Amino acid sequence: MNQNILTTHAETSSETGIRTEEMLLNVGPQHPSTHGVFRLVVKIDGETIKEAIPVMGYLHRGTEKLAENLTYTQIIPYTDRMDYVSAMTNNYVLCHAVETMMGLEIPERAQYLRLIAMELNRVASHLVWWGTFLLDLGAMGPFLYAFRDREKILDLFNELCGARMTFNYMRIGGVKWDAPDGWIEKVKDFVAYMKKELPSYHQLVTGNEIFLSRIKGIGKFDQKTALDYSLSGVMLRSTGVKWDLRKDEPYCIYDRFDFDVPTGTDGDCTTRYHLRMEEIVQSLRILEQALEQFPSDGEVIGKVPRVIRPPAGETYVRIESPRGEIGCYIASQGKDKPWRLKFRRPSFTNLQILPKLLEGESISNMIAILGSIDIVLGEVDC
Amino acid sequence: MTEENRKPTPEEKAKAAAEAMAKAKAAKEAKEAAAKAEAEVEAPAEASAETPSPSASKPISEMTPEEKAAAKKAAAAEAIAKAKAAKEAESQAEAPAPAASKPISEMTPEEKAAAKKAAAAEALAKAKAAKEAKEAAAQGSDAGAAGGDAETQAKAAAAAKAKAAAAAAAKAKAARDAAAQGGDSGDDADAKAKAAAAAKAKAAAAAAAKAKAAQAGGAGAAEADESQPKEPSKNQPYLDKYVARIKEAFGAEVIEASYINELAKEVPTLVIQNERWHDVALFLKEDEQLAFDYLSDLHGVDYEDRLEVYYHFYSYKNRQSLAVKVKTGREQSSVASVMDIWSGANWNERETYDLLGIYFPGHGDLRRILLPDDWVGHPLRKDYVQYDEEV
Known part of the structure; x- marks a missing residue:
C-alpha cells in the first residue's frame, strides 16, 4: 500500500540557507496515539510537516457487504463493532432507520431505556476520549481516573445487556432486555457520583499551563471550512454552528428534555476540549430527567412482525453520536435483507480535514490535533 | 504483500475475474429463474404470514x-x-x-x-x-x-x-x-x-x-x-421551490424525477440528469434560495441495471434537507465529482469508487481508500466475485 511513497526522497533548502532534507516519517499503523490501526505518512522538513497522507483500511471488514446477506436483526451486532466506544448509538441508528421505513411504534419504556443507554454511552465515550487525549499529550494520570469512572458505566451496561462494549442491546421495535431490578437506582447513583467527580477532572487537568500551551490555538479552522469538509459533532460546534441533531432533528424522545448545546467560536483544540467536557454535564442532565420520568412498567419491545421486511424504497436517517453525525442509509426491495446498507460514519468524515490541518504544523502538534478530532478506527474503516 | 509467489499480471487477474464473474452471473440467472417459478406458489402463504x-x-x-x-x-x-x-x-x-x-x-x-x-x-x-x-x-x-x-x-x-x-x-x-x-x-x-x-x-x-x-x-x-384525501407533505412546498428554481436556471429536462420520500422522514428528493449534474450541484450550493452548504452523505447503490449515487444535503442557512440521486450505467459508470464544491465529498467519492467502481471525473485523487491498491474488482457490485490467486 503506497510503497512508492516511502521510497521517494526530495532535497530542499530552507530560507535560512541551512541545508535541510525532506524526510518521510511513517506513523502507525501500530502507534498508540492513532487509537487503532491508522497510518499517517508524513513528509517533514525539519520539524515542520509539509504533507500528511492518511492511509487507512487496516480494519476494513466489509460490514456493508456482509450486511447484504444478513437479516436486519443479524446486522445489529456488526454495528457494535464499528464505533466500539459508543456502540449504543450505532445500534440505535440501524434500528431507527428500519423503524422509520416500517413506521413502527416504540413503547415508552423502551424509548427511555434506549435514551438512558445512549447517554450513558456518550459519557463513557467522552471519558475515553478525555483519558486518551491526555495520554497522547503525555499525561498518564488522567487516563486512570477516566477509566475508573468509565468502568462504572461498563458495569452498568454489563448488568443491562451482558456485555461491556459490544452490547447488541437494541432491537427493531425496542430493546432486547428490560432493566434488571434496582438498575435504575444504580444509574441514579452513578449520575450523582459523576456530577460530584467531574470538578476534580477540571482541577486535575483543565487549568494546567503545560496542557493549555499544548492545545491553545492548535488545529484551528473556521466555520466555512468546517461546513465545507462536512464536519459534524464537536468539530462543527467548535466553530460556532449551534447544531445538535438531538435538538434540531429530534429522534427517540430527546425533545422531552431540557439541555443545552454548548458551542465555541475558536475552532481549536482547546474549544473542542471544553465542549466535550461540557457535553458530559449535559448528558448527565438528560440522564437525571430521564431517570426521574422512567415509566414504572410496560413493554420493552413493540409489536413487530416476526420477519422484518421494510417496504421497498430507501431511507436515510442521521443521529448525534458522541463523535458527530452518524447516518444510516437503507435501500430495501421489500425483502428481509437490505439491498444496500450504508453507514455515514462521523469518524471517517471528520478525519478528512486532518491533512489540511497538519500542513505547516510542527510535528509535536500532530498528535494533539489528531487526538482532538476523536476518531475510532473501527468506524473509520467500517 | 510478499513477493514469494509469482504474482499474476494485472491482465491475468482481470481476465480471471471476468471469467469468474460470468460464471457467477450464469449461476445467478439460473437461480433467479427457479426462484421465480417458486414465487407464485409461495406468494399467498407469504402474504398471510x-x-x-x-x-x-x-x-x-x-x-x-x-x-x-x-x-x-x-x-x-x-x-x-x-x-x-x-x-x-x-x-x-x-x-x-x-x-x-x-x-x-x-x-x-x-x-x-x-x-x-x-x-x-x-x-x-x-x-x-x-x-x-x-x-x-x-x-x-x-x-x-x-x-x-x-x-x-x-x-x-x-x-x-x-x-x-x-x-x-x-x-x-x-x-x-x-x-x-x-x-x-x-x-x-x-x-x-x-x-x-x-x-x-x-x-x-x-x-x-x-x-x-x-x-x-x-x-x-x-x-x-x-x-382518504392524500395529505400533502409538510415538505412539499420546499420540493416545489427547489424544482422551480432549478427549472428556471437549467430547464425542465435536468430533473428526471422529483418526489417526497415518505420512507426517509419526507425528505424532498430529486433525480438529476447525469450530464448536467455538476452545474446543478454548483447551483444547489451557490443559489441564495437553495444554499445547500453541507454534504451529509454521498454513496453509491448498485441496482443491477444501473448504478446510482445518492447525496444527502443540508442547508444550515434554511434548515432544510435535500436528497439527490444521479444515475449512471454499469459499464463505464461516471458521475461528475463534486469535490470542488464540497470538500467533504473527497473521501466519500473515493470510497464509492473503491467499493462500487463509479468514476468521478474531476476528482483528481481517485484512489482506493479502504481496500489495498492491488485489489481486483469492486466488492459492493452485485455481480462481484472475489479474485482468488489459487483459482
Missing part, C-alpha cells in the same frame, strides 16, 4: 367509543384504498405502457419508467397494500427495461397480475381469519384478560368491516380519493 391487519395492531383497548368508530371508518377507507391499489397494479401490469394518470406526453421512454416508479412510490405511501402495487409495477418496468421484447413483458405482466390477485385473496383470507380468531393471532398473550377481550371484540368488528368494505371495494374505488 405477514397478516396483522393494521387496525388490529393498534392499542385498541385504550380507545374511546368515538375513536373506535373513527378507526372503523378508517379501516373501511383503507380497505377501499387497498382494493383500488390492487386494481391499479393489475391494470398497470396488464398494460405495461404506464398509466394515463400522469402527463407523459412529453416524456422520453427512460423518463416514463422513472415516472412509473415514482407513481408507484407515491401509492406505496398511501396505503400498505400499495406495496404489492409497487412490486408489480417495478417488476413490470424492470423486465421492460432489461429485456424489452414483448414476450418478457407479457410474462412479467402475467406474473404481476397473478401476484396481485393472490395478494388480494390472501388479504381477504387474513381478514376472515382475523374475524374468526379475534385478530390476536400473532400476539403474545401478555395482555390482561379484560383488555384482550375488548381488543378481540374491537378487532373482530374492524376486521369484519374491512372484509365487507373489501367486497364493496371494487365498486367504490372512485370514492377512495374523497374518503
